[in-house]
Amino acid sequence: xxxxxxxxxxxxxxxxxxxxxxxxxxxxxxxxxxxxxxxxxxxxxxxxxxxxxxxxxxxxxxxxxxxxxxxxxxxxxxxxxxxxxxxxxxxxxxxxxxxxxxxxxxxxxxxxxxxxxxxxxxxxxxxxxxxxxxxxxxxxxxxxxxxxxxxxxxxxxxxxxxxxxxxxxxxxxxxxxxxxxxxxxxxxxxxxxxxxxxxxxxxxxxxxxxxxxxxxxxxxxxxxxxxxxxxxxxxxxxxxxxxxxxxxxxxxxxxxxxxxxxxxxxxxxxxxxxxxxxxxxxxxxxxxxxxxxxxxxxxxxxxxxxxxxxxxxxxxxxxxxxxxxxxxxxxxxxxxxxxxxxxxxxxxxxxxxxxxxxxxxxxxxxxxxxxxxxxxxxxxxxxxxxxxxxxxxxxxxxxxxxxxxxxxxxxxxxxxxxxxxxxxxxxxxxxxxxxxxxxxxxxxxxxxxxxxxxxxxxxxxxxxxxxxxxxxxxxxxxxxxxxxxxxxxxxxxxxxxxxxxxxxxxxxxxxxxxxxxxxxxxxxxxxxxxxxxxxxxxxxxxxxxxxxxxxxxxxxxxxxxxxxxxxxxxxxxxxxxxxxxxxxxxxxxxxxxxxxxxxxxxx
Numbered sequence: 001x002x003x004x005x006x007x008x009x010x011x012x013x014x015x016x017x018x019x020x021x022x023x024x025x026x027x028x029x030x031x032x033x034x035x036x037x038x039x040x041x042x043x044x045x046x047x048x049x050x051x052x053x054x055x056x057x058x059x060x061x062x063x064x065x066x067x068x069x070x071x072x073x074x075x076x077x078x079x080x081x082x083x084x085x086x087x088x089x090x091x092x093x094x095x096x097x098x099x100x101x102x103x104x105x106x107x108x109x110x111x112x113x114x115x116x117x118x119x120x121x122x123x124x125x126x127x128x129x130x131x132x133x134x135x136x137x138x139x140x141x142x143x144x145x146x147x148x149x150x151x152x153x154x155x156x157x158x159x160x161x162x163x164x165x166x167x168x169x170x171x172x173x174x175x176x177x178x179x180x181x182x183x184x185x186x187x188x189x190x191x192x193x194x195x196x197x198x199x200x201x202x203x204x205x206x207x208x209x210x211x212x213x214x215x216x217x218x219x220x221x222x223x224x225x226x227x228x229x230x231x232x233x234x235x236x237x238x239x240x241x242x243x244x245x246x247x248x249x250x251x252x253x254x255x256x257x258x259x260x261x262x263x264x265x266x267x268x269x270x271x272x273x274x275x276x277x278x279x280x281x282x283x284x285x286x287x288x289x290x291x292x293x294x295x296x297x298x299x300x301x302x303x304x305x306x307x308x309x310x311x312x313x314x315x316x317x318x319x320x321x322x323x324x325x326x327x328x329x330x331x332x333x334x335x336x337x338x339x340x341x342x343x344x345x346x347x348x349x350x351x352x353x354x355x356x357x358x359x360x361x362x363x364x365x366x367x368x369x370x371x372x373x374x375x376x377x378x379x380x381x382x383x384x385x386x387x388x389x390x391x392x393x394x395x396x397x398x399x400x401x402x403x404x405x406x407x408x409x410x411x412x413x414x415x416x417x418x419x420x421x422x423x424x425x426x427x428x429x430x431x432x433x434x435x436x437x438x439x440x441x442x443x444x445x446x447x448x449x450x451x452x453x454x455x456x457x458x459x460x461x462x463x464x465x466x467x468x469x470x471x472x473x474x475x476x477x478x479x480x481x482x483x484x485x486x487x488x489x490x491x492x493x494x495x496x497x498x499x500x501x502x503x504x505x506x507x508x509x510x511x512x513x514x515x516x517x518x519x520x521x522x523x524x525x526x527x528x529x530x531x532x533x534x535x536x537x538x539x540x541x542x543x544x545x546x547x548x549x550x551x552x553x554x555x556x557x558x559x560x561x562x563x564x565x566x567x568x569x570x571x572x573x574x575x576x577x578x579x580x581x582x583x584x585x586x587x588x589x590x591x592x593x594x595x596x597x598x599x600x601x602x603x
Contacts, residue, residue, distance in 0.1 A: 141202030271304030335407010420486025502576030
């Protein structure tokens, strides 16, 4: 029995030449067609046409053509091996005759040209992982990131192409930031642009608003009906855009698209030059805290259109789609974006002054309470994101630090230092403006590590070498209160003076799930996976329950099971040294401190 999809592809090969004729045969190096005749199978179908192969001077090998699949998605620093989802690869000439092809490595196919003037390629991609960095299709909708769907010819990556999208027959809406030349036909500047332009396909609602004269759209996907105040939502989106633009001072946009997925148990966002994908709960609009949480995600991803997509480390573009792209600067790319979330939402009127101080203190507390904060610097965390951040395990919290959270904490300190040293004339946003003007607009490239530090020092008005060496490249603890007093604030630890214990074990279903290196049980002999048989002579007792009836200095003992063998364990309950930080105003502020405080919290 011939599969329905196979028949579809055969018919496609016979008719596609005439279908693409209207697009022009020589104006574009590659023509892509994306279809989805059986969305319930989770397959996208891709057709590629590479015209004038023999006469194309860029293709040096006239006997063979190489096509490749990316292994990762920019913005998500992990090799994901997208070629593993490719099936049914077939190459033909323009007359529909098969060309021999073979796979020469994990993500590369070699095609024998055999004097073919045009080469047509068909393949299927299995897409059943709904995240902001992968692709997904089912009977409800389709969503794709270009890196996980489209192949490229290495010599033609910088050339323009065309993309034609044929939605499933029951779907009528295609949302993408790519410029549309006719119904569901899009111009693509180069392969980077194709990768950088996610697509949502289905029957989703599309909202529109204008901010600063720039048209914005929101593709709202949800499998269930959403409840929200449309007028308020669009007004807050508008305020967010205006506030984000105020940081750098100008917008490079002429259009922008938010793709927003609403579904249980999803979350996160991914940035693109003219769009973003954000995933949130179906109840994102139901409470004030959920609403603020959702808008913090929107603020983060929208600010990335400057920080990362245009103001970027030199290593992050042009991209090598086959290998890791290393940089020490993800603490700026993500951490600074974390920090500017608070600035943007305060200026937009979504966050209060108290919200801002709470979130800044939380970022510092999370960093200082992480055992890995004393082991790994933010530059090391940035460099090792490819093998550590996206591949965490049970011991990661003991050895790793988040370049998001710690980067945001360091950003707040740099902002305070700049504000204090310039008597409120300058702030961290001036660093972003300098980087934008010099490296993006004037030089058309990313900045190096040294150039970033120089930009900070230029705005600060002096050397910051000690700051970068000790706190950025090193793991020393800053003197927070010495720095924060410049803006009239002090970091207060609510746990100071308390003498409570901390075991440091996280349990799951009666077994040890994690053990913190700063907890009492780290050297107890317990290991992740051990099943707790009894604790203090009681079966079913949890470590949390045991610690409540023990004092610092007391012993805790129990019996555990590992690989079928029981053993005894014991350890001394030690003092909990974790912090519970809040940022509070100093009681008496001098005039300069008052001005600096107002600058810092954007009032």
